[in-house]
Amino acid sequence: MTTTTADPAIERFLDETRDRRLDSYKELLRIPSISALPQHAADCQATADWIAAELERIGIENVSVEETTGHPVVYGDWLHAEGAPTAIVYCHYDVQPVDPLELWDSPPFEPVVVEGKMLARGAADDKGQLHLQLRATEAILAARGKLPVNLRFIFEGDEESSAAPLEGWLATHRERLAADVAVISDTGFFEGNLPAITISLRGMMYAQIDVIGTDVDLHSGGYGGVVDNPANALARIIAALKGPDGRILIPGFYDDVVALTDEERALLDALPFDEEAHRAKIGVPALAGESGFSVLERKGARPTLDVNGIWGGFQGAGTKTIIPAHAHAKLSCRLVTAQDPDRVFEALRAFVEDIAPPSVEVSVTRLGGGRPVLTPVDHPATRAAARALEATFGKAPVYIREGGSIPVCASFEENLGLPVVLLGFSPPGDRAHAPNEWMDLQNYETGIRTIVRMWDELAALDRAELDAAS
Numbered sequence: 087m088t089t090t091t092a093d094p095a096i097e098r099f100l101d102e103t104r105d106r107r108l109d110s111y112k113e114l115l116r117i118p119s120i121s122a123l124p125q126h127a128a129d130c131q132a133t134a135d136w137i138a139a140e141l142e143r144i145g146i147e148n149v150s151v152e153e154t155t156g157h158p159v160v161y162g163d164w165l166h167a168e169g170a171p172t173a174i175v176y177c178h179y180d181v182q183p184v185d186p187l188e189l190w191d192s193p194p195f196e197p198v199v200v201e202g203k204m205l206a207r208g209a210a211d212d213k214g215q216l217h218l219q220l221r222a223t224e225a226i227l228a229a230r231g232k233l234p235v236n237l238r239f240i241f242e243g244d245e246e247s248s249a250a251p252l253e254g255w256l257a258t259h260r261e262r263l264a265a266d267v268a269v270i271s272d273t274g275f276f277e278g279n280l281p282a283i284t285i286s287l288r289g290m291m292y293a294q295i296d297v298i299g300t301d302v303d304l305h306s307g308g309y310g311g312v313v314d315n316p317a318n319a320l321a322r323i324i325a326a327l328k329g330p331d332g333r334i335l336i337p338g339f340y341d342d343v344v345a346l347t348d349e350e351r352a353l354l355d356a357l358p359f360d361e362e363a364h365r366a367k368i369g370v371p372a373l374a375g376e377s378g379f380s381v382l383e384r385k386g387a388r389p390t391l392d393v394n395g396i397w398g399g400f401q402g403a404g405t406k407t408i409i410p411a412h413a414h415a416k417l418s419c420r421l422v423t424a425q426d427p428d429r430v431f432e433a434l435r436a437f438v439e440d441i442a443p444p445s446v447e448v449s450v451t452r453l454g455g456g457r458p459v460l461t462p463v464d465h466p467a468t469r470a471a472a473r474a475l476e477a478t479f480g481k482a483p484v485y486i487r488e489g490g491s492i493p494v495c496a497s498f499e500e501n502l503g504l505p506v507v508l509l510g511f512s513p514p515g516d517r518a519h520a521p522n523e524w525m526d527l528q529n530y531e532t533g534i535r536t537i538v539r540m541w542d543e544l545a546a547l548d549r550a551e552l553d554a555a556s
């Protein structure tokens with residue numbers, strides 16, 4: 087494997103500091119920065135302080151730990167590369183809760199290296215990636231005394247909790263965050279540990295449907311056949327939302343979906359991906375979904391509609407002959423470019439109201455949402471990242487479409503008007519959010535070199551071309 091930054095001084099620095107680097111990585115992983123649990127608020131603060139001290143130590147300026155409505159945001163910048171592009175570097179320092187604890191082979195906040203893997207909560211998602219970003223900057227500044235581009239670091243502590251304070255923080259500080267591109271290291275490589283650039287993330291629309299019949303449950307003998315049953319009515323409504331071929335039947339739902347081009351389909355088809363092996367790994371008798379699209383298309387480039395929960399009526403042991411007073415469902419849609427969560431919600435509400443039987447009261451409430459994100463493969467910043475990956479990992483990256491969301495990406499696009507490059511290094515199967523999370527140390531080490539290369543590639547871009555693409 088090649089691990090070249092094309093800069094002997096940087097290579098020397100990275101060789102000499104390897105042990106120290108791993109100790110520092112472990113130190114960061116030892117702080118249990120679980121953002122969702124209030125008892126770890128002080129740990130989140132301690133992690134933010136740790137990162138701020140590191141930024142200052144390596145030569146980043148204007149470092150501050152800034153209060154938000156949630157956990158602090160760590161900011162720092164280095165802006166002396168006159169005329170060169172400016173990149174925002176984003177990672178998150180908070181981690182997921184660790185239960186069930188008994189399934190961990192070693193304690194989640196006592197990092198250990200086993201067979202080339204760093205094992206700990208946050209090793210991959212996302213402290214490992216945050217740490218490698220710090221190390222790349224440190225190496226360049228130590229070896230050259232300056233950076234080839236201007237960098238603004240934004241490290242948040244609420245990515246894994248349901249709070250989204252960064253959105254407000256970005257809106258407030260929009261003026262001081264001028265940049266050309268946002269580089270986010272919070273994604274991973276493709277099957278077989280192939281270097282990958284994630285070019286799109288799906289958005290989300292979340293809603294609840296409530297169906298109300300009466301104030302109290304009714305006797306199904308006395309009233310059955312006379313009044314409507316809210317649970318039956320809800321089932322009819324849900325059944326009307328999606329056809330047996332997986333196609334969503336809400337009028338207007340697909341209006342804003344940008345179809346894949348033949349070239350984009352060919353790119354997805356060319357990925358080394360075995361649908362049958364994927365089915366076996368999930369452990370279902372058969373895969374399902376919208377007909378006419380491959381698994382990778384359905385996962386990354388097509389929208390979905392799923393019931394996330396459904397309840398109402400009697401659920402105890404034995405029998406209870408009632409017509410339930412009410413029934414409810416939570417459902418969510420994963421959205422793709424250029425669907426708008428507001429429009430999708432309105433389309434859902436209008437359709438449900440349209441098909442709701444007059445015999446019950448039906449309401450639809452919005453519970454949340456976020457926009458999808460797409461950065462074209464041919465954006466100059468994406469191409470710079472591709473060259474950096476190929477130079478360091480020795481293989482051209484594949485381009486993947488993630489089924490999930492990183493909410494902050496849409497903020498960078500919308501609030502700051504920036505293209506987003508998703509340059510992440512987690513190995514496939516890293517067990518992020520699960521027991522025994524791990525990071526491939528080769529990915530970590532080579533990833534440092536990739537970031538060094540990325541900034542050199544970005545600095546070499548034609549300014550006019552970059553401006554025209556943004």
Ligand SMILES: [Zn+2]
Nearest residue numbers: 211212245272
């Ligand atoms: Zn993450």
